[in-house]
Amino acid sequence: MEKYYNMGVNWEHKTSLVNELTQGRELARQLQMHLNVASNSNPSTTTQTELACELLIQKIIASYEKALTMLNSSSSAPIAVAVEQQLQQKPTFTVAASTGVVTIRMADSPPSLNGSPRSEDSDDHKDPSKKRKGLARWTKQVRVTSGMGLEGPLDDGFSWRKYGQKDILGAKHPRGYYRCTHRNVQGCLATKQVQRSDEDPMILEITYRGRHTCSQAAASTTLTSPPPRPISPLPDQTPEPPQINQPPQSSQHNMLLSLPEGLRVITEGLDTSQDHHRDELFPSFNNNDYVGNFSPITMPTTAASISGTNYFSLPSQQGFGGNQNLQISAATESHEIISAATSATNSPTVGLDFPFAQADHQILYPNFTFDDPEFFP
DNA sequence: AGAATTTGACCTCT
DNA sequence: AGAGGTCAAATTCT
Numbered sequence: 001m002e003k004y005y006n007m008g009v010n011w012e013h014k015t016s017l018v019n020e021l022t023q024g025r026e027l028a029r030q031l032q033m034h035l036n037v038a039s040n041s042n043p044s045t046t047t048q049t050e051l052a053c054e055l056l057i058q059k060i061i062a063s064y065e066k067a068l069t070m071l072n073s074s075s076s077a078p079i080a081v082a083v084e085q086q087l088q089q090k091p092t093f094t095v096a097a098s099t100g101v102v103t104i105r106m107a108d109s110p111p112s113l114n115g116s117p118r119s120e121d122s123d124d125h126k127d128p129s130k131k132r133k134g135l136a137r138w139t140k141q142v143r144v145t146s147g148m149g150l151e152g153p154l155d156d157g158f159s160w161r162k163y164g165q166k167d168i169l170g171a172k173h174p175r176g177y178y179r180c181t182h183r184n185v186q187g188c189l190a191t192k193q194v195q196r197s198d199e200d201p202m203i204l205e206i207t208y209r210g211r212h213t214c215s216q217a218a219a220s221t222t223l224t225s226p227p228p229r230p231i232s233p234l235p236d237q238t239p240e241p242p243q244i245n246q247p248p249q250s251s252q253h254n255m256l257l258s259l260p261e262g263l264r265v266i267t268e269g270l271d272t273s274q275d276h277h278r279d280e281l282f283p284s285f286n287n288n289d290y291v292g293n294f295s296p297i298t299m300p301t302t303a304a305s306i307s308g309t310n311y312f313s314l315p316s317q318q319g320f321g322g323n324q325n326l327q328i329s330a331a332t333e334s335h336e337i338i339s340a341a342t343s344a345t346n347s348p349t350v351g352l353d354f355p356f357a358q359a360d361h362q363i364l365y366p367n368f369t370f371d372d373p374e375f376f377p
Numbered sequence: 378a379g380a381a382t383t384t385g386a387c388c389t390c391t
Numbered sequence: 392a393g394a395g396g397t398c399a400a401a402t403t404c405t
Contacts, residue, residue, distance in 0.1 A: 162382055164397060177396070181381090193396090 139207040143200065158212055160192060172198045180214055188214035 159181035165174045173196035180188040190212040197203035 161380090163399095165383075166395065166397095169394060175395085179397095191396095 136211065137207060137209045139205060141197065141203050141205045143203040158190065168195065170198075171195060173201070180212055182212075182214035186214040188212050190214075 160178035161181045161183075162176055162178050164177040166177070167174050175193050175195040178192050178194065180190040182188045190208070190210040192209065193207045195205045195207075197205055
């Protein structure tokens with residue numbers, strides 16, 4: 001039994017704590033869903049109060065998550081491990097931003113829970129660098145609208161260096177591989193892949209892996225982390241130039257703030273039923289004017305369990321160049337990724353590495369935690 | 378000159 | 392053997 005004591009905490013006691021926290025979290029999620037539903041029905045009329053409520057809920061959930069994470073991390077007890085698995089499954093998010101609309105799809109790839117074998121594993125395996133095991137991965141699809149005046153490379157607030165490009169089987173466009181510029185100096189293992197969609201050349205699929213551990217990340221986190229910016233004017237050949245180094249503070253900060261106006265994140269399909277943290281992952285910010293267009297999100301197969309929808313919108317400034325209204329919807333299924341990552345199961349728990357989180361975590365979800373220092377300090 | 382990108386080779390996994 | 396991912400020399404850019 002002693003083995004089950006952790007840091008002086010009794011294993012059973014811990015189990016109770018975990019259960020309580022989990023319950024509290026779920027209740028908060030339910031509340032959030034209700035709120036979302038309401039907002040959903042009237043997106044355009046989202047009030048400040050609703051926003052405030054949303055924010056508070058996000059914080060509450062984040063607190064639960066943090067507490068659970070702390071418990072789990074500090075324990076070696078079996079139960080803690082189980083919970084941890086749930087909580088820490090690495091999620092994969094797919095965000096599709098399109099011309100004004102950003103659709104985010106989230107997927108999870110938890111190795112442990114479902115047994116979703118290896119889609120994700122495969123990634124890890126492929127990664128000879130081997131250190132990437134466990135690295136969170138999320139993908140977003142960004143569609144660039146011709147109208148968007150974004151000229152410039154996509155800037156997500158971090159400095160990326162391209163280290164490779166590959167033609168992918170079945171894909172019309174090559175995939176670009178980028179790693180954090182500070183990798184050598186600071187050992188930051190964050191990487192991302194950018195690939196233009198076959199179906200719609202205007203859509204860029206960006207997959208992030210790992211969190212930034214570099215100073216830039218720290219700065220961004222502290223200040224506000226920059227959300228990956230989905231916009232790229234670019235053409236087909238090179239997926240996209242994600243780089244841009246900027247002083248974390250200024251530009252990154254702005255970026256955050258500069259999320260497209262009317263940025264709205266709709267989470268759907270993210271199951272809440274159990275441990276899914278999707279909610280947490282997708283902060284919802286709402287600001288007024290967004291247009292209320294939400295794109296109906298298709299429910300993915302996996303999303304069967306999905307029940308809620310969340311909206312987030314960030315206040316935006318104009319940093320985006322435009323008038324874009326980005327809508328972000330998160331659904332549990334992203335096929336590509338999901339299939340790969342989450343295919344199996346049921347409980348996609350989201351870990352929390354979510355690009356957006358970076359941007360707002362500070363504002364919206366202060367306590368997202370998990371493994372991403374970058375996003376969740 | 379130094380940094381970033383390009384691109385073919387190499388590695389790992391299926 | 393093929394595919395995806397990374398390495399690293401060569402090349403280009405700033």
